[in-house]
Amino acid sequence: MKTALVISGTSDLGGEIALDLAKRNFSLQLTARNPIDLQKLEQELISKNRIKVSTFRFDAQDIQSSSTLVQNLDIIPDIVFICTGYLGENERALRDREEMLRIIDTNFRGLAILLQGLAQKMEPVGGIIVGISSVSGERGRQGNFFYGSAKSAFTTLIDGYRHFYSDDKLKFVTVIPGFIKTKMLQEKTSGLMTLSAKKAASIIVRKSLKGSHKFFVGGIWYWVMMIIRNIPESIFLKLKI
Numbered sequence: 001m002k003t004a005l006v007i008s009g010t011s012d013l014g015g016e017i018a019l020d021l022a023k024r025n026f027s028l029q030l031t032a033r034n035p036i037d038l039q040k041l042e043q044e045l046i047s048k049n050r051i052k053v054s055t056f057r058f059d060a061q062d063i064q065s066s067s068t069l070v071q072n073l074d075i076i077p078d079i080v081f082i083c084t085g086y087l088g089e090n091e092r093a094l095r096d097r098e099e100m101l102r103i104i105d106t107n108f109r110g111l112a113i114l115l116q117g118l119a120q121k122m123e124p125v126g127g128i129i130v131g132i133s134s135v136s137g138e139r140g141r142q143g144n145f146f147y148g149s150a151k152s153a154f155t156t157l158i159d160g161y162r163h164f165y166s167d168d169k170l171k172f173v174t175v176i177p178g179f180i181k182t183k184m185l186q187e188k189t190s191g192l193m194t195l196s197a198k199k200a201a202s203i204i205v206r207k208s209l210k211g212s213h214k215f216f217v218g219g220i221w222y223w224v225m226m227i228i229r230n231i232p233e234s235i236f237l238k239l240k241i
C-alpha cells in the first residue's frame with residue numbers, strides 16, 4: 001500500500017485530496033496546526049475506507065514543528081501534497097509587520113524549511129512532492145501582492161527543486177490553481193472560473209500521479225495568466241484587477 005502525506009489536511013482542498021487518495025487505497029499521513037482538528041477527517045477517512053491514517057502537527061510559523069514532523073514520519077511517503085496557505089489582508093499587511101510576516105512565513109518561509117527537510121528525507125528512496133501555489137504568484141496585483149509574492153517565490157522554489165533533481169528519483173510538481181470554492185476565498189468567487197474543491201483535488205491528484213511537472217488547475221487559467229503576464233505595465237497600471 002502506498003503512503004501519501006497531506007500537509008494542511010484540514011484545508012478544504014487538502015481534505016478533498018485526502019479523500020481522493022483514500023479511494024485510491026493510499027495510507028495517509030495528515031498534518032494540521034492543531035491535530036485535534038484532524039480527528040474528524042481521520043474518523044471519516046477510516047470509517048469509509050480501509051486505510052491507515054496517522055496525524056502530525058505542522059505549523060508553518062513554527063520552525064521546530066517542521067523538524068519534528070520530518071523526524072516523526074515513521075514511513076517515508078511516496079507522495080506529498082503541500083496545501084498550506086494564508087491569504088491574509090493585503091491592506092493591513094501594508095502597515096502591520098506581523099500580518100506581512102504571517103503571509104510570507106505561511107506561504108513561503110515555513111514551507112521552504114519544510115521542503116528542505118522533506119527533500120533530504122525522501123532523496124534516498126525517491127517520491128513526488130507536490131506544491132500547491134497560486135495564479136496570484138504570476139503577476140503582482142494591487143489587491144493581494146503580499147500573498148502573491150510569497151506564492152511566486154514558492155512556485156520558483158518548487159520549479160528549482162524539480163530542475164535540480166531532474167535526473168533523480170525525487171520528483172517535484174508545481175500546481176497553479178485558479179479560483180477554488182473553499183473557505184480561503186469564501187463567497188468572493190463564483191461562476192464558471194471557479195472549481196469545487198472536490199473537482200480541483202481530483203485534477204491535482206490525477207495529474208500529479210501521472211507524472212505532470214507543472215500545471216494550472218482549470219485549464220483556462222493558463223491562457224488567462226498568459227494574457228495577464230503580457231499586458232504592458234503602462235496599461236496594467238490603469239486596470240483595477
Ligand SMILES: NC(=O)c1ccc[n+]([C@@H]2O[C@H](COP(=O)([O-])OP(=O)(O)OC[C@H]3O[C@@H](n4cnc5c(N)ncnc54)[C@H](OP(=O)(O)O)[C@@H]3O)[C@@H](O)[C@H]2O)c1
Nearest residue numbers: 008010011012013059060083084085134177179180182184
Ligand atoms: N481557494 C482558492 O481559490 C485557491 C487558489 C489558488 C491557490 N490556493 C491554495 O490552495 C491551498 C489550499 O487552500 P484552500 O483553498 O483549501 O483554503 P483553506 O481551506 O483556507 O486552507 C488553508 C490551509 O492552510 C492552513 N494554514 C494556515 N496557516 C497555517 C500555518 N501557519 N501553518 C500550517 N498551516 C496553515 C490552514 O490551516 P487550519 O486548517 O489550521 O486553518 C488551512 O488548512 C493553499 O495553498 C492556497 O493558497 C487556493
